[in-house]
Amino acid sequence: LTDAVASSKIISAKKSEELVQKLCRLTSTHQAEQLQKFAALSSRVKPHNEKVYYIIDNIQTAIGNHQQIRFQYYEYTQEKKKILKHDGYYYVVNPYALEWKNDHYYLIGFSLKHQKIAHFRVDRLTSVENLETYFMPIEGFDVASYTNKMVDMFTSESSKEVTLLCENELMRVIIDHYGEDAAVDRYDDTHFTAKIEVNPSGTFYGWIFKFKGKIKILSPKECITEMQQIAQEFI
Incomplete structure (x- = not known):
């Protein structure tokens, strides 16, 4: 568990350190020292989006309620600055699932912009809002088949x-x-x-x-x- 937390690219360095400390408190002093050595975070590739945990929580709520969400999506410039995609366009999506693949979380759902199933990196989402509009999932849609x-x-x-x-x-x-x-x-x-x-x-x-x-x-x-x-x- 400690290694998974330390290695995860979805969990920030600060949050990883907090979780590792909590896990270490469940072991002996000697084991805790060993775990902290193996879970060194200094050279790990970690995200800077501290809000990702709240975003995931919002999406999970929306999935459970069959509730539409909207959000903006960002990318990076040559100078590594974040910019909103399509001039800050708000995507509206019927969220079906959160999928973990290649060490990243993805939102999978029906995109009203694309008029088809699409996926979005969760750590690239911002201004996520659960809407007061609801949807019926596409009958027979298989998340595993889509991601495969x-x-x-x-x-x-x-x-x-x-x-x-x-x-x-x-x-x-x-x-x-x-x-x-x-x-x-x-x-x-x-x-x-x-x-x-x-x-x-x-x-x-x-x-x-x-x-x-x-x-x-x-x-x-x-x-x-x-x-x-x-x-x-x-x-």
Whole structure:
């Protein structure tokens, strides 16, 4: 628990220190000293948004009440200054779930701006307000299925079925990302194929590139072409 608190990118350094101290009080003096050494926070990447805990609480309340929320979203300039996206536009969302992925919390819900399911980094939200308007969730929407299509939670416009050719040693990678129910078949003695439903964004192609040819796209053709075009940009 101490390591999880210290490592979390959603919990600020100040709050992490407070929680670590509380956890240490549940152990002996010797164990507390050891835990504090292992949980050193000085070199950890931590957020500066101290309000994130209240934001999460607001969102959880809205999810439970089927209550719409609105918020502003910020990004960073070249000088590392926070600026509001789209000139301070207020997003209105029907919140469905909070999802933890790649060490960040994401709000998943139906965005009225995009008119589709979208996701937002919780630590990038500001001016969050629970509205006095209510909604009915989309029937049959599966949060786990939605997040499994994402690689690092960056998305393109729509998902596609992509067939990958993988070396046998990478079966663990496919299972880690897409679960034991992933559709896989033997290809030859050293390879297998995996059919996955994915949003083919630049992040997805970058994920494939990192395996240095041990994972290749077999279909669809447009994904092969797009990956080739991305590769050309690096030559």
